[in-house]
Amino acid sequence: MLLSVFYKLAIHSSFMLQKSIKYLPGIGETRAKLLQKELGISTYEDLLNHFPFRYIDRSKYYKISEIRSTNADIQLIGKITEIAEVGEGRKKRLTATFRDATGEIELVWFRNYKWIQQKLNTEDSFVIYGRPQLFNRKYTIAHPEIETLEERKKKSFLKLQPVYPSTETLVKKGFTHRVWTQIMNGLFQQTGLNFKESLPESVRKELNLVDKNTALYNIHFPQSIDLLHKAQTRLKFEELFYLQLQLLQKNIHRKKKIKGHIFENIGEYFNRFYHTILPFELTGAQKKVIKEIRKDVKSGVQMNRLLQGDVGSGKTIVAFISMLMALDNGFQASMIAPTEILAQQHYHSLKKFAEPLGINIRLLTGSTKQKERKELFDKLAGGEIQILVGTHAVLEDKVIFDNLGLAIIDEQHRFGVAQRAKMWKKNTIPPHILVMTATPIPRTLALTHYGDLDVSVIDELPPGRKPVKTIHTYSKDRLKVFHFIKSELEKGRQAYIVYPLIEESEVLDYQNLTDNYEKIKLFFENTPFKIGMVHGKMKQEEKDAEMAKFKNNETQLLVATTVIEVGVDVPNASIMLIESAERFGLSQLHQLRGRVGRGAEQSYCILMTEYKLSEEARTRMQTMVATNDGFKIAEVDLQLRGPGNILGTQQSGIMKFRLADIIKDAPLLHTARNIAYKVLKEDFLLQKPEHQNIRYFLQKQIKESGFWNLIG
Numbered sequence: 284m285l286l287s288v289f290y291k292l293a294i295h296s297s298f299m300l301q302k303s304i305k306y307l308p309g310i311g312e313t314r315a316k317l318l319q320k321e322l323g324i325s326t327y328e329d330l331l332n333h334f335p336f337r338y339i340d341r342s343k344y345y346k347i348s349e350i351r352s353t354n355a356d357i358q359l360i361g362k363i364t365e366i367a368e369v370g371e372g373r374k375k376r377l378t379a380t381f382r383d384a385t386g387e388i389e390l391v392w393f394r395n396y397k398w399i400q401q402k403l404n405t406e407d408s409f410v411i412y413g414r415p416q417l418f419n420r421k422y423t424i425a426h427p428e429i430e431t432l433e434e435r436k437k438k439s440f441l442k443l444q445p446v447y448p449s450t451e452t453l454v455k456k457g458f459t460h461r462v463w464t465q466i467m468n469g470l471f472q473q474t475g476l477n478f479k480e481s482l483p484e485s486v487r488k489e490l491n492l493v494d495k496n497t498a499l500y501n502i503h504f505p506q507s508i509d510l511l512h513k514a515q516t517r518l519k520f521e522e523l524f525y526l527q528l529q530l531l532q533k534n535i536h537r538k539k540k541i542k543g544h545i546f547e548n549i550g551e552y553f554n555r556f557y558h559t560i561l562p563f564e565l566t567g568a569q570k571k572v573i574k575e576i577r578k579d580v581k582s583g584v585q586m587n588r589l590l591q592g593d594v595g596s597g598k599t600i601v602a603f604i605s606m607l608m609a610l611d612n613g614f615q616a617s618m619i620a621p622t623e624i625l626a627q628q629h630y631h632s633l634k635k636f637a638e639p640l641g642i643n644i645r646l647l648t649g650s651t652k653q654k655e656r657k658e659l660f661d662k663l664a665g666g667e668i669q670i671l672v673g674t675h676a677v678l679e680d681k682v683i684f685d686n687l688g689l690a691i692i693d694e695q696h697r698f699g700v701a702q703r704a705k706m707w708k709k710n711t712i713p714p715h716i717l718v719m720t721a722t723p724i725p726r727t728l729a730l731t732h733y734g735d736l737d738v739s740v741i742d743e744l745p746p747g748r749k750p751v752k753t754i755h756t757y758s759k760d761r762l763k764v765f766h767f768i769k770s771e772l773e774k775g776r777q778a779y780i781v782y783p784l785i786e787e788s789e790v791l792d793y794q795n796l797t798d799n800y801e802k803i804k805l806f807f808e809n810t811p812f813k814i815g816m817v818h819g820k821m822k823q824e825e826k827d828a829e830m831a832k833f834k835n836n837e838t839q840l841l842v843a844t845t846v847i848e849v850g851v852d853v854p855n856a857s858i859m860l861i862e863s864a865e866r867f868g869l870s871q872l873h874q875l876r877g878r879v880g881r882g883a884e885q886s887y888c889i890l891m892t893e894y895k896l897s898e899e900a901r902t903r904m905q906t907m908v909a910t911n912d913g914f915k916i917a918e919v920d921l922q923l924r925g926p927g928n929i930l931g932t933q934q935s936g937i938m939k940f941r942l943a944d945i946i947k948d949a950p951l952l953h954t955a956r957n958i959a960y961k962v963l964k965e966d967f968l969l970q971k972p973e974h975q976n977i978r979y980f981l982q983k984q985i986k987e988s989g990f991w992n993l994i995g
């Protein structure tokens with residue numbers, strides 16, 4: 284009963300909000316089309332949710348002598364002392380000198396200034412608003428907003444003037460502050476303040492959040508700074524809360540609905556490997572994660588687990604042991620990686636473990652030959668192949684498993700959500716999924732992007748590793764660095780020298796590498812040390828051959844482009860020299876550094892840069908020197924580059940928050956997560972009367988975003 288009444292109400296108000304904006308005063312057919320095209324705004328609701336991205340404090344006036352920068356809009360009061368029309372033809376413009384008690388600046392208008400010209404005079408006081416620029420050591424404001432002080436005083440003026448996201452076209456077509464404000468005014472006049480509350484009373488009380496009407500009104504028409512902040516907090520919370528509800532509901536739903544293969548037995552493979560082949564004792568963290576996985580795969584529920592572990596923390600062995608759980612129960616397992624080199628690396632290291640156990644393991648990548656493919660596909664579908672390692676190639680529809688029980692996706696952030704979904708479809712009951720990432724994901728990002736996954740962390744490195752010492756030097760000290768490398772090689776170590784890929788030009792890239800190779804050769808000419816080189820242009824076999832030589836210590840120096848970023852594990856290599864380090868991102872640098880420090884000897888990572896560095900590049904170098912902790916590095920990376928860049932564009936679809944900023948609003952995000960969890964734990968299907976509004980808005984949001992499909 285209660286439910287149906289609620290839905291009627293909701294349908295009524297949602298009907299209003301679905302109306303086309305062309306019916307609003309001041310919009311009409313043409314502007315409606317324009318807003319649709321430029322910003323995708325077509326309904327009242329779209330407009331209501333088109334929030335300002337900042338506010339200008341129009342109660343604040345500057346003095347001319349206070350102008351320091353040219354990157355902020357400012358407001359001034361003063362008088363016009365001179366007005367002139369200068370220039371010829373297309374360069375014709377109107378200029379005016381504007382003074383207050385502290386100094387003077389220029390104002391300039393380039394076109395359509397007839398009405399300004401009529402308005403300007405040397406008697407009235409004017410209020411102007413705009414962005415100063417520096418010309419010939421003099422501040423100038425082009426096309427300022429201008430009105431007389433009298434005009435300003437007559438206005439019942441909002442002190443905090445909203446600035447709406449807009450486009451160049453809209454600005455050209457006259458969508459000024461004033462027009463936006465008029466439109467929003469019209470909207471609120473039509474709708475009234477009757478918006479349906481979307482948060483439970485108890486949650487609002489607990490967190491001291493303003494109600495929906497107050498929030499929506501003040502986000503568009505802030506009545507005070509305090510109310511604006513309250514409005515923002517409430518709307519941000521709502522945004523994060525609903526996202527967490529979706530993610531958590533999805534997680535819980537999946538656990539309830541989606542059956543998982545049951546790996547009941549710990550069998551022959553597992554035991555033999557663990558007791559006779561495993562070459563070292565697992566770390567506590569590895570054991571803990573294996574237990575977590577073990578619990579999942581025998582629970583009857585499909586596992587969806589994210590495994591985070593820093594470079595070198597030993598994820599591969601955990602992956603392999605998980606695969607053995609599948610194999611022991613008659614299932615196949617697969618592991619995919621984003622690049623051919625990484626896939627090969629996995630294949631080779633897993634093969635070493637698998638072969639003594641008599642396990643049939645194969646590799647499938649883009650460069651697998653047609654003939655081999657056919658044979659491989661047959662054996663895979665027949666169940667003869669037990670472990671398939673590969674790249675994206677494995678995801679193709681024609682790759683059919685007999686009975687896939689576990690799929691492992693390495694470096695998930697380089698794969699899209701869609702690819703994860705493809706793995707699901709490789710068996711009638713979806714396989715267990717283990718997603719691994721060596722780029723630690725800051726907790727906030729994990730919560731928004733992998734919030735539907737369970738998370739395991741390997742937070743301990745294998746014993747006996749000495750932390751890599753990281754040094755930042757400048758290229759003028761290259762000779763010293765080379766001498767240092769030589770002295771390490773004399774102690775029996777090996778070293779990498781890495782150059783950035785010159786992505787714009789393969790030719791230049793190759794040139795750069797070979798030039799440097801020659802220089803290095805010259806330096807090490809009269810030493811016993813041999814130098815190898817790998818780069819992107821080499822054939823796979825050539826690369827493999829070079830890598831193998833380095834691994835076998837036939838070469839002591841490996842000169843390379845970033846093709847070695849992932850892939851090689853040479854414990855005797857103790858020096859990583861990164862040339863032009865400023866051209867690498869933090870996570871790349873961290874990955875590269877992870878190539879050393881794998882043996883018992885002290886290792887070094889030397890970051891060589893030009894002397895002049897951007898502030899951002901300097902922060903990257905300082906961060907690398909200051910810490911070896913991948914999670915800390917990831918946090919800095921997140922702050923430097925923003926979430927979109929870290930996860931790649933493929934997943935940016937879920938990133939578009941209207942107001943929330945997952946970096947700045949991290950505490951709010953955690954709160955939202957906790958409260959969403961509490962609500963769902965108590966009432967998973969959202970059936971309680973006090974959760975009806977959540978249920979309604981959640982369903983609406985899911986319908987609109989297609990979220991379940993996206994994540995599925």
Ligand code: ADP
Pocket residue numbers: 563564565566569592593594595596597598599600721745746852881
């Ligand atoms: P990553 O997490 O970066 O994938 P790997 O799985 O490649 O790390 O492991 C890095 C190196 O550490 C490998 O040489 C691996 O054999 C070794 N390793 C892994 N676990 C242990 C352990 N518990 N004790 C000693 N060495 C280990």
Ligand code: MG
Pocket residue numbers: 598599721
């Ligand atoms: Mg790895």
